[in-house]
Amino acid sequence: MRHTLVEIRKYLELLVDPSSGKTLEETHAIKHIGYDEEKDTIVLLIELSTKALEFTAVLNRQIAKIVKLDLGYKGVLINYEQARIEGLAKQLRILGIASGKGGVGKSTITANLAYALKASGKNVGIIDADIYGSNMPKIFDVEGEELIGSDDGQLYPLIKDGIELVSAAFLMGDQKVLMWRGPMLGKILDVFFKKTMWSSTLDYLLIDLPPGTGDVMMDIKNLVPDAKILIITTPHISAASIAIKAGFAAKELKQDIIGVVENMSYYQLDGLKHYLFGQGGGETVAKTLGIKLIASIPIGQPISGHHSIFTSTEPIGIIYLHLAKAIMDAWI
Numbered sequence: 001m002r003h004t005l006v007e008i009r010k011y012l013e014l015l016v017d018p019s020s021g022k023t024l025e026e027t028h029a030i031k032h033i034g035y036d037e038e039k040d041t042i043v044l045l046i047e048l049s050t051k052a053l054e055f056t057a058v059l060n061r062q063i064a065k066i067v068k069l070d071l072g073y074k075g076v077l078i079n080y081e082q083a084r085i086e087g088l089a090k091q092l093r094i095l096g097i098a099s100g101k102g103g104v105g106k107s108t109i110t111a112n113l114a115y116a117l118k119a120s121g122k123n124v125g126i127i128d129a130d131i132y133g134s135n136m137p138k139i140f141d142v143e144g145e146e147l148i149g150s151d152d153g154q155l156y157p158l159i160k161d162g163i164e165l166v167s168a169a170f171l172m173g174d175q176k177v178l179m180w181r182g183p184m185l186g187k188i189l190d191v192f193f194k195k196t197m198w199s200s201t202l203d204y205l206l207i208d209l210p211p212g213t214g215d216v217m218m219d220i221k222n223l224v225p226d227a228k229i230l231i232i233t234t235p236h237i238s239a240a241s242i243a244i245k246a247g248f249a250a251k252e253l254k255q256d257i258i259g260v261v262e263n264m265s266y267y268q269l270d271g272l273k274h275y276l277f278g279q280g281g282g283e284t285v286a287k288t289l290g291i292k293l294i295a296s297i298p299i300g301q302p303i304s305g306h307h308s309i310f311t312s313t314e315p316i317g318i319i320y321l322h323l324a325k326a327i328m329d330a331w332i
């Protein structure tokens with residue numbers, strides 16, 4: 001080896017990360033530098049705020065020029081890693097629950113999925129991103145609660161049954177609605193991702209998305225580009241057609257859709273299934289988007305007497321456990 005790794009690092013750190021306009025030194029982008037003696041190759045792990053090809057291609061060329069032409073090594077092997085937003089744990093898996101259409105069960109499914117993941121031994125947080133139609137506080141029986149903030153503007157999520165929860169509703173009590181009007185409202189997701197003290201052991205962060213296909217999904221893509229999406233529909237064709245639109249919006253944003261859940265699929269009575277809302281919505285969405293139908297949830301109320309949460313021993317609770325398993329498998 002003709003140079004020390006420290007020397008090579010110094011040369012490379014002068015380069016500018018085209019996605020941020022800062023030098024690799026300023027962004028502490030070089031996470032690892034090594035040398036493969038056999039192949040006379042420099043091995044690099046570089047962290048960027050986005051791994052978009054337009055940026056990595058530029059860096060690849062500049063790094064190759066320095067390592068091969070200027071310093072005279074035979075090869076260079078570069079791996080890129082997407083930087084996480086500060087404060088979010090490295091292992092965190094982020095899942096947006098979307099449907100396009102309102103009232104199909106996103107919030108109910110998000111909450112029950114959180115309980116099922118918890119029952120499977122995972123630490124879970126929920127972002128209720130439905131700013132105008134927020135009902136997560138009702139589902140968790142924590143209406144009227146407020147989030148505790150720290151002096152330096154950080155928020156602490158509410159914890160219910162071990163599940164961490166933030167909701168716009170906690171910030172918009174009668175007194176506070178003015179404070180969040182206007183531009184701040186659009187920044188609420190920023191607050192939930194960047195200024196919320198999620199516990200460092202969180203494994204899954206579920207985002208209950210509002211109905212519609214546009215803005216919030218785009219915000220999620222910008223804030224946490226590697227978030228995955230779960231699409232919810234009912235068997236009815238009108239719900240399915242809008243879920244398909246949401247799916248295409250996610251695809252356009254290059255978000256990974258892990259599957260479709262059909263909710264309110266049937267009502268079971270005396271062992272017979274009655275298809276009250278028709279049939280086929282989930283299959284249609286899955287086929288059109290080229291993804292899997294990973295769960296069908298029947299119409300029903302929790303046996304436990306709770307208004308929304310199913311325990312993991314009752315039949316619908318067991319379906320949620322299977323769904324949790326499918327979600328966990330999606331990251332393997």
Ligand SMILES: Nc1ncnc2c1ncn2[C@@H]1O[C@H](COP(=O)(O)OP(=O)(O)OP(=O)(O)O)[C@@H](O)[C@H]1O
Pocket residue numbers: 099101102103104105106107108109130133135210211263264265297298299300301308
């Ligand atoms: N499988 C089901 N069986 C019976 N009722 C259900 C089922 N799923 C959801 N519901 C009920 O349907 C209503 C709408 O559900 P939910 O609020 O979860 O939908 P949503 O998609 O989040 O709606 P919004 O678009 O308004 O946010 C709620 O009253 C909920 O309890």
Ligand SMILES: [Mg+2]
Pocket residue numbers: 106107108130133135208
């Ligand atoms: Mg909802």
